[in-house]
Amino acid sequence: xxxxxxxxxxxxxxxxxxxxxxxxxxxxxxxxxxxxxxxxxxxxxxxxxxxxxxxxxxxxxxxxxxxxxxxxxxxxxxxxxxxxxxxxxxxxxxxxxxxxxxxxxxxxxxxxxxxxxxxxxxxxxxxxxxxxxxxxxxxxxxxxxxxxxxxxxxxxxxxxxxxxxxxxxxxxxxxxxxxxxxxxxxxxxxxxxxxxxxxxxxxxxxxxxxxxxxxxxxxxxxxxxxxxxxxxxxxxxxxxxxxxxxxxxxxxxxxxxxxxxxxxxxxxxxxxxxxxxxxxxxxxxxxxxxxxxxxxxxxxxxxxxxxxxxxxxxxxxxxxxxxxxxxxxxxxxxxxxxxx
Amino acid sequence: xxxxxxxxxxxxxxxxxxxxxxxxxxxxxxxxxxxxxxxxxxxxxxxxxxxxxxxxxxxxxxxxxxxxxxxxxxxxxxxxxxxxxxxxxxxxxxxxxxxxxxxxxxxxxxxxxxxxxxxxxxxxxxxxxxxxxxxxxxxxxxxxxxxxxxxxxxxxxxxxxxxxxxxxxxxxxxxxxxxxxxxxxxxxxxxxxxxxxxxxxxxxxxxxxxxxxxxxxxxxxxxxxxxxxxxxxxxxxxxxxxxxxxxxxxxxxxxxxxxxxxxxxxxxxxxxxxxxxxxxxxxxxxxxxxxxxxxxxxxxxxxxxxxxxxxxxxxxxxxxxxxxxxxxxxxxxxxxxxxxxxxxxxxxxxxxxxxxxxxxxxxxxxxxxxxxxxxxxxxxxxxxxxxxxxxxxxxxxxxxxxxxxxxxxxxxxxx
Numbered sequence: 001x002x003x004x005x006x007x008x009x010x011x012x013x014x015x016x017x018x019x020x021x022x023x024x025x026x027x028x029x030x031x032x033x034x035x036x037x038x039x040x041x042x043x044x045x046x047x048x049x050x051x052x053x054x055x056x057x058x059x060x061x062x063x064x065x066x067x068x069x070x071x072x073x074x075x076x077x078x079x080x081x082x083x084x085x086x087x088x089x090x091x092x093x094x095x096x097x098x099x100x101x102x103x104x105x106x107x108x109x110x111x112x113x114x115x116x117x118x119x120x121x122x123x124x125x126x127x128x129x130x131x132x133x134x135x136x137x138x139x140x141x142x143x144x145x146x147x148x149x150x151x152x153x154x155x156x157x158x159x160x161x162x163x164x165x166x167x168x169x170x171x172x173x174x175x176x177x178x179x180x181x182x183x184x185x186x187x188x189x190x191x192x193x194x195x196x197x198x199x200x201x202x203x204x205x206x207x208x209x210x211x212x213x214x215x216x217x218x219x220x221x222x223x224x225x226x227x228x229x230x231x232x233x234x235x236x237x238x239x240x241x242x243x244x245x246x247x248x249x250x251x252x253x254x255x256x257x258x259x260x261x262x263x264x265x266x267x268x269x270x271x272x273x274x275x276x277x278x279x280x281x282x283x284x285x286x287x288x289x290x291x292x293x294x295x296x297x298x299x300x301x302x303x304x305x306x307x308x309x310x311x312x313x314x315x316x317x318x319x320x321x322x323x324x325x326x327x328x329x330x331x332x333x334x335x336x337x338x339x340x
Numbered sequence: 341x342x343x344x345x346x347x348x349x350x351x352x353x354x355x356x357x358x359x360x361x362x363x364x365x366x367x368x369x370x371x372x373x374x375x376x377x378x379x380x381x382x383x384x385x386x387x388x389x390x391x392x393x394x395x396x397x398x399x400x401x402x403x404x405x406x407x408x409x410x411x412x413x414x415x416x417x418x419x420x421x422x423x424x425x426x427x428x429x430x431x432x433x434x435x436x437x438x439x440x441x442x443x444x445x446x447x448x449x450x451x452x453x454x455x456x457x458x459x460x461x462x463x464x465x466x467x468x469x470x471x472x473x474x475x476x477x478x479x480x481x482x483x484x485x486x487x488x489x490x491x492x493x494x495x496x497x498x499x500x501x502x503x504x505x506x507x508x509x510x511x512x513x514x515x516x517x518x519x520x521x522x523x524x525x526x527x528x529x530x531x532x533x534x535x536x537x538x539x540x541x542x543x544x545x546x547x548x549x550x551x552x553x554x555x556x557x558x559x560x561x562x563x564x565x566x567x568x569x570x571x572x573x574x575x576x577x578x579x580x581x582x583x584x585x586x587x588x589x590x591x592x593x594x595x596x597x598x599x600x601x602x603x604x605x606x607x608x609x610x611x612x613x614x615x616x617x618x619x620x621x622x623x624x625x626x627x628x629x630x631x632x633x634x635x636x637x638x639x640x641x642x643x644x645x646x647x648x649x650x651x652x653x654x655x656x657x658x659x660x661x662x663x664x665x666x667x668x669x670x671x672x673x674x675x676x677x678x679x680x681x682x683x684x685x686x687x688x689x690x691x692x693x694x695x696x697x698x699x700x701x702x703x704x705x706x707x708x709x710x711x712x713x714x715x716x717x718x719x720x721x722x723x724x725x726x727x728x729x730x731x732x733x734x735x736x737x738x739x740x741x742x743x744x745x746x747x748x749x750x751x752x753x754x755x
Contacts, residue, residue, distance in 0.1 A: 026461065026462070027457075027461050028457050028462045031454070031457055032454070125570070125571075125572055128541075128542050128570075128571065129570065131541075131542070131546065136542055136543050136546070137474065137475060137542045137543045137544075137571075138475050138478055138498055138543045139449055139475040139478055139479060141479075141482065230449075230450050230453055230479070231482075232450075232453070232478070232479040232482075234448075234449040234476075234478075234479065235475075236448045236449060236475060237448055237449055237450045239448075241404070241405075241446075241448075272444075282402045282444045283402070283403045285403060286403070286404075
């Protein structure tokens with residue numbers, strides 16, 4: 001495939017296909033696709049942070065939750081306009097991301113994971129404690145109905161789906177651009193070796209904070225999509241379990257691949273049902289996830305996207321054994337390759 | 341940088357289109373449930389069940405950290421499977437088997453929503469028969485009421501789950517009523533009693549505390565101390581020390597789970613010996629782990645017989661549970677009793693449709709659907725906007741058998 005196909009035509013075709021789904025699928029299947037896209041965006045927020053910049057966060061469930069809660073509360077209790085509430089929630093989540101990123105300036109690797117895992121643990125407990133504001137354990141409903149504009153001819157669920165597709169597409173394209181830009185290359189350099197990156201002029205501290213803010217912003221958009229889709233938030237939706245699931249999704253999709261996040265999201269949305277459908281006791285599903293994660297970490301460190309990339313490259317070599325001097329696709333941000 | 345410019349343009353365009361789409365787009369209207377009523381329903385809600393099988397759904401934590409509570413769902417499935425094997429349950433249209441689609445939501449509200457949507461839109465269930473969890477029930481109640489699919493007897497004691505404009509949601513019991521029963525019982529024992537309260541700082545504890553505070557208003561009962569603990573707390577010793585200093589005659593226990601056992605452990609170390617009164621929040625499993633000698637003085641609001649007694653109803657319950665491989669615990673009993681109420685609504689429905697079943701569900705009573713598992717004298721109050729059960733017996737805990745015995749307990753009716 002040439003650059004035009006992989007960079008523009010394929011994503012554009014995918015986007016058009018997704019936009020056509022409300023006229024093809026039944027309401028339930030459409031809602032699962034919307035949920036897949038929301039989860040993919042949440043996984044993408046981790047990919048940006050972990051895969052591209054090499055920082056670890058286990059607290060992204062809290063970012064998604066903070067945005068979902070804030071947008072819901074602003075609409076339900078303060079009668080804000082839904083879109084204004086979403087914008088405020090996303091900006092606030094970015095500020096939260098900036099605050100959480102500060103320890104990252106002095107720490108690296110697993111040491112950053114510790115404060116973020118604390119955030120993921122404390123967040124649902126705090127939601128229950130701040131019952132007056134959050135509705136506590138029982139959760140909080142959006143308390144308004146979303147009414148699509150009449151010219152669309154869509155029902156509310158299909159309208160939310162269309163908004164989801166557009167928002168997710170914008171975020172993916174934005175991230176693909178960032179990864180492919182000078183900033184993206186600087187981030188990869190920071191991931192590989194901070195000192196060397198600094199020697200070459202990369203401003204490590206501001207890069208680290210910026211990527212945390214970007215990542216939190218993406219998680220914030222995912223949180224708003226959650227509010228739109230579910231119209232109900234509760235502490236159990238944003239526990240450490242979600243944080244770990246997002247991490248699993250990222251590992252499976254491929255931590256170095258932007259578009260791999262879609263695979264990770266699909267895994268989170270559909271795998272459990274598929275595993276149960278073949279007759280596995282639901283109690284064993286987490287164990288299966290664990291086993292899968294171990295296999296991926298040992299055998300496919302670049303996830304499904306990496307495996308596909310390796311397969312395509314291998315196939316290319318079989319067909320055209322002598323071809324030298326072509327830059328690897330991984331550096332173009334479509335399927336990014338591990339450089340360390 | 342040049343390489344990324346075309347994509348930047350695309351993203352900018354996409355951003356603009358998204359903003360435009362949002363800005364000129366949708367509005368919101370108040371009232372998410374859309375003011376549900378029996379008269380404002382899609383055609384599917386009044387479609388009669390064809391064939392000899394009725395499809396219902398149940399969702400709960402079958403896996404995950406709260407899988408133990410999923411016993412209630414397994415009990416629901418076991419209950420219907422038992423009667424299916426005997427030819428089904430009686431309905432207005434003859435005997436029907438009840439096919440239960442059991443979903444796992446891991447106690448997560450968004451997963452429960454997805455499960456219920458699948459059940460309604462893909463599996464075309466006629467009703468949701470017993471789901472587990474307050475947040476989960478709240479999350480799907482607007483959807484089920486707008487699609488007119490009955491939400492039959494979720495396992496939740498939360499106040500506010502049922503309302504006049506949620507005619508498709510029915511609830512068996514709530515915690516506020518149980519707190520009222522506890523307050524009335526204390527008043528009957530000592531009209532000028534002093535009461536200390538230990539409550540879990542969540543909706544369960546708060547509902548019990550609110551119900552209790554409201555019930556003692558205007559009486560001579562005095563709440564002399566209130567202490568709360570977080571659901572994640574590993575000990576309640578400090579709170580119990582403060583409560584002990586009040587020297588109250590009664591302790592209203594609004595704790596649950598391991599903290600409840602901890603409460604008894606703290607009592608063991610002190611010199612305070614209050615009479616303990618509660619709802620059914622702290623169950624036999626928690627109390628049986630408490631130190632000996634601390635559990636002689638507990639009374640609780642009860643409506644079901646103990647799962648351990650040898651009555652006809654409980655023997656059948658144990659037989660059904662054991663044949664399905666489900667532990668006949670208090671949790672399973674709650675699922676079982678709610679499933680019985682759901683089955684009673686299906687049997688009593690004047691027409692076998694979603695609307696017919698929902699109408700029958702709010703009209704159950706005044707006798708409980710299957711009196712053989714309820715304590716004698718307990719009654720249902722048919723109608724919208726309140727839980728159906730409106731009377732409880734005060735049960736005494738018997739440390740030797742490890743169960744609450746409410747057979748001869750005082751019968752208290754709540755308004």
